[in-house]
């Protein structure tokens with residue numbers, strides 16, 4: 001067990017009508033709000049109207065930045081920060097999934113300084129202050145609503161780094177499972193894979209903590225049980241609520257408590273696929289995780305076998321990997337690059353991008369031959 005400090009300042013408001021107090025909480029920071037959202041799902045499913053009503057009721061002036069794309073990009077972050085700075089906003093309300101909330105986190109540190117958010121990543125600037133972020137989650141997947149991470153794509157350099165910053169904890173996150181009723185089948189499945197991948201990154205992470213591993217297993221069990229029922233019944237409140245809670249707890253620190261951190265190599269592979277080909281985050285992970293597990297099966301044999309026994313009643317490590325693949329396939333997620341029309345011809349480009357992004361594991365270190373072998377298994 002490693003030494004650790006637990007500090008998670010996000011107030012989580014969970015359940016039906018969770019956003020009823022959004023206006024009250026947002027206006028405590030001031031009355032000029034930057035509302036950030038994506039490509040339009042929030043307009044169609046009515047959550048935009050609910051949020052606007054709340055903010056107006058509390059006397060807030062709202063400036064909007066719409067159009068954040070899945071696998072969000074730096075250009076939007078910088079443009080939204082310029083807008084927020086110009087209007088002197090006092091808080092940011094992020095309405096959407098991980099892409100919108102991660103963008104809002106970067107916007108929140110870029111507004112107080114007249115610089116690109118990329119300067120923080122490149123360590124040309126230090127984060128000293130931020131604008132408060134309140135998140136209204138519409139897609140259960142990333143856990144960003146209760147953690148201090150954010151991920152952004154730089155289209156020019158083809159990088160997709162993750163960034164940790166204590167200022168990134170949303171002050172308040174509002175999780176109404178009904179807001180996720182409209183999430184399409186594929187995105188629901190990607191969310192399930194993503195939350196499981198977060199548990200796996202912790203499970204295979206640095207340091208030993210039995211309780212963290214047991215938390216991770218419990219969350220994955222929950223996901224495995226929910227998945228088929230939820231995919232068949234997407235407007236079931238209880239199932240949406242269970243998935244939302246599982247996704248938040250998969251990456252709010254609970255499933256890594258007492259560890260030195262996750263491994264994160266598989267996420268690195270996933271981010272390269274997203275920045276190069278726009279692969280949805282969860283789909284990149286359902287392809288990369290089984291390949292990584294196969295490659296490291298000898299060194300992780302006992303751990304992988306134990307995991308498979310707990311989750312799928314698998315008899316050994318090899319059966320565990322097969323069971324994961326089978327589960328991902330059943331949710332409709334791809335498990336090979338060929339299924340998403342990325343052929344062997346792309347291998348040099350992917351290898352180059354993995355290098356550009358310095359992809360490696362924190363615990364299971366990758367030499368060039370490991371990266372090559374994992375990529376071959378992904379094809």
Ligand code: NZQ
Nearest residue numbers: 038039040041070071097098099138139144149150182183
């Ligand atoms: O753009 P809109 O119209 O909003 O549509 C989105 C988008 O097309 C749609 N959607 C969201 N809520 C919906 C909905 N459609 C219908 N009804 C709803 N209620 O779903 C699509 C995907 O949204 P996105 O936000 O991109 O998905 P997700 O939440 O999976 O976020 C993925 C991003 O988060 C990063 C990923 O790398 C990726 O960039 N991650 C962030 C992490 C963190 N901050 O802790 C950790 C993760 O490992 C991950 O890396």
Ligand code: ZN
Nearest residue numbers: 142194197198
């Ligand atoms: Zn993830």
